[in-house]
Amino acid sequence: MYARDVRERVDAGRWPDVAAVPEASTARTAITRRVLRHALGRLPLLVRFPDGTRLGLGGPLVDVHDPVAFHRRIGRSGLIGFGESYLAGEWDAPDLVAALTVLASRAAELVPAPLQRLRGLWAPRHPEAQRGTPDGARENIGAHYDLSNELFALFLDETLTYSSAVFRSLPASWERMAPAQRHKIDRLLDLARVGAGTRVLEIGTGWGELALRAAARGAHVTSLTLSAEQRTLALERVAEAGLADRVSVELCDYREATGTYDAVLSVEMIEAVGAEFWPAYFEAVDARLAPGGRAALQAITMPHDRLRASRDTFTWIQKYVFPGGLIPSTQAIESVTASRTSLRLTRRDGYGAHYAETLRLWRERFTDRAAHVGALGFDATFRRLWTFYLAYSEAGFRSGYLDVQQYLFTKDAARTDGAPRETATSTTARDTTTAAAEGETAP
Template sequence: MRTAEPLTVPHGPTAVDPARWPDVAAVPAASRARTAVTAAVVRHALRELPLRVRLAGGETLGQGGPLLEVRDPAAFHARIGTGGLVGFGESYMAGEWDAPDLVAALTVLAAHTADLVPAPLQRLRRLWAPRHPDEERNTPDGSRANISRHYDLSNELFALFLDDTLSYSAAVFRGFPASWDRLATAQQRKIDRLLDLADVRAGTRLLEIGTGWGELALRAAARGARVTSLTLSREQRALALERVRAAGLQDRVSIELCDYREARGEFDAVVSVEMIEAVGAEFWPAYFRVLDERLAPGGRVALQAITMPHERMLATRSTFTWIHKYVFPGGFIPSTQAIEETVRDHTRLRLARRDAFGAHYAETLRLWRERFAERAEEAGALGFDETFRRLWTFYLAYSEAGFRSGYLDVQQYLFTKENPAR
């Protein structure tokens, strides 16, 4: 295939490779009328926000607050008018807008997300919002492809911004503000708390759904548990196996390239950390039935899950977003109500405990984002160009803003199975 020459985005920070980033390199064609309507809607929304939005040419909108600079208003409005939130993120990747404090600006937008689109347009969301591609449904084959697109990017990339535990989920800190030198301990504290919830000890038969890079399996095996861990990521499995061998725990840890629906056997405990977000609402009943079916009577499930408000979950359930397109294809964040109703209606599990700690995720993400920024040149040396680095910066900042605004939260759940009869 012929490689096209990179195009330079006007006012942007870098050349965008159209072969790698076709939808970023090219501003979508939009009619004058559509762009004008979009500009009017965007201006109306921004005027009421506690933001200071400065458009190229000198116009300023907003009620004051974090600065958001729109360098190319025509492209900015054309992208939003044709792609909504996808276009908003692509406009950032293209360098058409920026913010000195990206998290602060995105936190304002996240806090007002339900009000940004006028109510009449909200009611017509199904007509204008992009839909999920059918190939990204989380069927067994779809899940393998979706997981690979994120987690198989490069173990070296993730190692640039994760701590030595290689934990890619919310840590639990003792106090704020968090610091990098406390992150590994905070991640181990999170893991130990989940293992304690599941009552994992010497001799426990533990099923882990979602291996990551193996830290939870290692800590469970160090307690004397026998761990079966499932993953769909070949890259993660390879490195997790290396870590297991280096720790001399091969006799206690088995890491299988296996979909959760293919799990077999009976276990005293099941632990799953931020895996449900990759399952998809369509398959939540199947996921929780597997937890139930694999768990022995008297066993315990410890689950860590990112959550969002139920009303927003219902409103956005069918919407295809920038995060889906560029970061987590097939992903969908549940609400606490959705989790608890699915467990109640489809399993014999019973909710015993739920603890929220969203502020800890905001700090975890801040540390990852700052670390990634510090090591941007190393990411470039691995082959991740500046457009990708803007993508990854936006992803981490966007996620942090979700937790800082309260739009997102994270929970640790304990479910029990005391009675084998329904």
């Protein structure tokens, strides 16, 4: 009854694939049920069904309220169906993050090897409209970041920073969020040696905090965004800070940027680019950076084997949260920059645990302010969707499936022709999980 009640309240015009349970053949549903029961039975979960069936080795609780719909959705569209089943109320978990963390930690094992090898036959493919072309990128960015500045302000801190913070120590608290976001930004600025007179290009403005802090150091900043909503608020913040003479915020694709800069900075923007356009993104960074310049980037990453397995698959996150997005691996980033640019990887610091805490604090604040989200016109399905998105992301970092890196690249003045060169070795790139928290900067 619970799942039916939730589905009946779903706006079918806005959420058609949540409101309706898909048709599926009896054979396909039976195979899905068998595969799932085998997989769930080996996990440290407790999965309960209405008929009294219990699966799992014990652990976080998952209640399946509507097994028929649950199996049909997953059999029809895999993890997209799993997420849609949650939005429809067909399953739930008292500790959603804990349950999703178990699943994320075993992601490579959930689908049997024979089905993994046939992934191209059953997994949904990326829609052509979501490709990261200049027009597609504008549509993709607008779909998420132009939702409402007021929405993001409800769960972000006063800096309006929508990327991982770097805390001085863990666990974190809400009171430490804004200082941790400023610490993250200052660390990137230090890596790029941004100071008085530095010419800075920022790819991905957000709501302007990095540009503000760079300009406060005396830098001259050109910041690029594809979000009209973000640009409007960023310009207001720049004007209020009295820094309009040092900061320009342009509605501009990274491929359309011009000029030469001493430093290029970009925070969690590459995830929106798409694998097809990663070379173009790094070539743009390279082209805009002066010889001897420094690029400081922050990027979410996944293991390379999981990237290879899933890069062509259309996911729940791409369908409902970040159209066109794809998280790279460190290997992919290092391979592209080594083969297509004159950028030299100098340093890499990872701090996934900090992102898990950042997401926890956002999720708790979003949940606490659910009524305010509703007052902005976002319905119950949207609120359930965003709760799932934030929990799903947090679980990725808590399980180690996801990480986040701060990269420092320097432009090799002796190699500015874009000719291939050898990939940086592990001795060239520092890969640590503690340096970011300790506030170290690059030499």
